[in-house]
Amino acid sequence: xxxxxxxxxxxxxxxxxxxxxxxxxxxxxxxxxxxxxxxxxxxxxxxxxxxxxxxxxxxxxxxxxxxxxxxxxxxxxxxxxxxxxxxxxxxxxxxxxxxxxxxxxxxxxxxxxxxxxxxxxxxxxxxxxxxxxxxxxxxxxxxxxxxxxxxxxxxxxxxxxxxxxxx
Ligand SMILES: [Zn+2]
Numbered sequence: 001x002x003x004x005x006x007x008x009x010x011x012x013x014x015x016x017x018x019x020x021x022x023x024x025x026x027x028x029x030x031x032x033x034x035x036x037x038x039x040x041x042x043x044x045x046x047x048x049x050x051x052x053x054x055x056x057x058x059x060x061x062x063x064x065x066x067x068x069x070x071x072x073x074x075x076x077x078x079x080x081x082x083x084x085x086x087x088x089x090x091x092x093x094x095x096x097x098x099x100x101x102x103x104x105x106x107x108x109x110x111x112x113x114x115x116x117x118x119x120x121x122x123x124x125x126x127x128x129x130x131x132x133x134x135x136x137x138x139x140x141x142x143x144x145x146x147x148x149x150x151x152x153x154x155x156x157x158x159x160x161x162x163x164x165x166x167x
Pocket of ligand 1: 062096
């Protein structure tokens with residue numbers, strides 16, 4: 001069932017940044033459920049040999065800056081959740097960090113569009129479902145939110161917490 005490339009085939013998926021740490025012990029279960037064994041192993045190995053000079057998550061990249069407009073590549077629509085969140089995944093063109101993004105809008109209500117995105121582990125993304133992507137964003141400690149609901153201004157929305165789903 002696994003079409004995931006191995007670290008040897010696509011080292012960029014494994015080495016350009018670290019997967020996000022679970023924000024609370026309960027989340028470990030979730031990560032365990034979505035992350036294949038060889039990915040966990042690759043991360044553990046990298047963390048074991050990591051030193052301060054190893055580039056990991058480039059938190060200084062513009063994709064972590066709510067005021068910037070990063071360029072995205074590999075943008076893919078994952079689908080819609082039962083709660084009508086439209087889920088997309090993409091990668092930052094500059095640092096390669098993978099993000100999952102949830103967007104919700106009520107056509108009957110103006111200024112109801114809102115989106116949240118959270119950095120994710122690219123290796124865990126192939127095969128991710130809309131519901132599990134939404135769960136990932138809900139549980140993420142670092143998120144960027146924006147949209148007309150928030151006055152069109154992107155901002156950091158720290159989690160874990162439920163996304164605002166009311167009109
Ligand atoms: Zn970036």
